[in-house]
Amino acid sequence: MTDRPPRPTRAEPREVLELKQLKADQPDLAGAVDMQLALVEIQRRVQSRVPLPWMQVDAEWLGAQLAAGRPLVRFADIPLDWTDFRLTLRQTADILRRFDALDAADYDAIVTLGREGRALQPLLEQWYTATSNPHDQKAERLPAGSPASLDQVFALALRPFLARCSEALSTRSDLSSLASADSTASSSPSASPAAAAHGHCPFCGWEPDFAVITSSAERRLICGRCSGQWPFPPLTCPFCANADRTRVTSFATRDGRYRVYACDVCRRYLKAYDSRHAPRPVMVSVDAIATLPLDAAAMQRGYAG
Numbered sequence: 001m002t003d004r005p006p007r008p009t010r011a012e013p014r015e016v017l018e019l020k021q022l023k024a025d026q027p028d029l030a031g032a033v034d035m036q037l038a039l040v041e042i043q044r045r046v047q048s049r050v051p052l053p054w055m056q057v058d059a060e061w062l063g064a065q066l067a068a069g070r071p072l073v074r075f076a077d078i079p080l081d082w083t084d085f086r087l088t089l090r091q092t093a094d095i096l097r098r099f100d101a102l103d104a105a106d107y108d109a110i111v112t113l114g115r116e117g118r119a120l121q122p123l124l125e126q127w128y129t130a131t132s133n134p135h136d137q138k139a140e141r142l143p144a145g146s147p148a149s150l151d152q153v154f155a156l157a158l159r160p161f162l163a164r165c166s167e168a169l170s171t172r173s174d175l176s177s178l179a180s181a182d183s184t185a186s187s188s189p190s191a192s193p194a195a196a197a198h199g200h201c202p203f204c205g206w207e208p209d210f211a212v213i214t215s216s217a218e219r220r221l222i223c224g225r226c227s228g229q230w231p232f233p234p235l236t237c238p239f240c241a242n243a244d245r246t247r248v249t250s251f252a253t254r255d256g257r258y259r260v261y262a263c264d265v266c267r268r269y270l271k272a273y274d275s276r277h278a279p280r281p282v283m284v285s286v287d288a289i290a291t292l293p294l295d296a297a298a299m300q301r302g303y304a305g
């Protein structure tokens with residue numbers, strides 16, 4: 001009989017390793033890291049089951065949607081399995097509740113919504129349609145009396161499904177050329193109205209919640225809902241389109257890895273990962289937690305996320 005070496009444990013994903021390292025380096029962030037690890041785990045598990053959708057759209061339609069500031073992913077395009085979505089909704093609510101990020105009343109209401117099922121489908125469709133068309137001010141996001149945290153829980157629970165859509169579309173070369181026309185003041189007539197619109201995600205219409213500075217010093221915004229990325233001028237505010245750089249306050253962490261762009265017109269800010277001298281690519285699940293002290297600094301200066 002020979003002693004077999006222990007079977008190697010399956011390699012943990014890079015973002016999980018990075019989050020654990022972050023917790024070891026900055027014990028103050030332990031609670032936030034643990035919640036993120038739990039969310040990352042369910043999102044990875046669900047996303048691996050969601051098929052890559054077949055999003056066959058022609059270039060003309062795509063260009064027209066972008067020019068009008070309408071999202072490329074319509075509700076019917078999302079490969080939603082309702083049983084799986086209800087489970088994801090409940091598990092997301094469980095995690096937020098466990099880490100005190102959701103109050104008891106909202107938790108109960110959201111879990112009930114997930115269990116009943118029938119009310120959930122039209123509600124999610126209404127919410128997605130209203131939030132994916134940022135220029136349609138009339139659309140009601142959620143009916144009066146909905147739990148205040150539903151917005152956040154819907155965004156997290158829908159992410160694994162929606163991320164597959166932006167993944168399917170982001171490989172299209174015509175999309176990247178149309179989108180990047182924004183940052184280079186192109187003379188193409190279809191690109192200029194799109195430039196104003198693209199403070200919002202071209203895939204799902206949500207707001208950016210992070211950014212990355214690329215090796216060529218361009219800025220790409222990252223959607224807080226579908227994780228899609230798109231290029232955007234480095235010193236223009238994506239929330240109000242203020243492009244006067246004397247009215248944008250920018251500050252970085254001491255190691256230069258992260259940066260905040262704060263707008264002195266609308267008083268909102270966006271964080272960015274500077275990948276120019278960084279040892280790894282941006283990982284929003286990690287970088288959003290690593291920069292919690294930057295959020296505190298920005299808010300102290302009177303800016304809002």
Ligand SMILES: [Zn+2]
Pocket residue numbers: 166201202203204205206223224225226227228
């Ligand atoms: Zn998006």
Ligand SMILES: [Zn+2]
Pocket residue numbers: 237238239240241242263264265266267268
């Ligand atoms: Zn602004």
